Amino acid sequence: MPDVLTLAREIGFEGCAAFDAAALEFRREVREMCAADRCKRYNKxxxxxxxxxxxxxMAARARRFSRGALVQTVARLDGDFDAEGLAEAQRLHKRRFETLARQAKILTGxxxxxxxxxxxxxxxxxxxxxxxxxxxxxxxxxMEAYGLLVADVCALAGLKYYYGPGTISYTSCILIN
Ligand code: SF4
Structure with missing residues (x-):
């Protein structure tokens, strides 16, 4: 039976790595950033x-799991103001993650x-x-809704958070036992 990371690679995520979920830090400050509502989705x-x-x-839900699989979609943009490129990368990531989450639920019961x-x-x-x-x-x-700083979780998994000028990355994860 394949594991979650094998499924993630098959789905096409550019970044896939395991991390120790026991080392996650659930931070109030991240939630305070949500409350600042820069994304216009707070309380909506x-x-x-x-x-x-x-x-x-949220942290109590996450602490039931000991391992994590971090997955990333990394895309190249056409210049600094490539709104369509950003939107397309986000759609691709959401589609991929939807597939992975569905398959992971089947795999883990x-x-x-x-x-x-x-x-x-x-x-x-x-x-x-x-x-x-x-x-x-x-x-x-x-991940932010759980109080996780995505850059910290990337470091925990040994993956980059930022892939350099002209790129965009979207990051999600699945906790398992
Ligand atoms: S599926 Fe998402 S957008 Fe639709 S009602 Fe639920 S939270 Fe809102």
């Missing part, structure tokens, strides 16, 4: 703070915790806060 989506739960509650990149964009308009999430089983709050 079930997958994002504050709706996703407190950093303590549901005993895994996928953490996405960025806010949930599955629905054109999120139902938050007036109605329940349409797809609660398929929503994967971001």
């Amino acid at each position: 989506c079930w997958a994002c703070p504050p709706a996703c739960g407190s950093v303590e509650a 549901g005993a895994c915790l996928p953490m996405g990149a960025g806010s949930c964009t599955r629905c054109v308009r999120c139902t938050y806060p007036s109605r329940p999430c349409r797809y609660p089983e398929r929503v994967h709050p971001s």
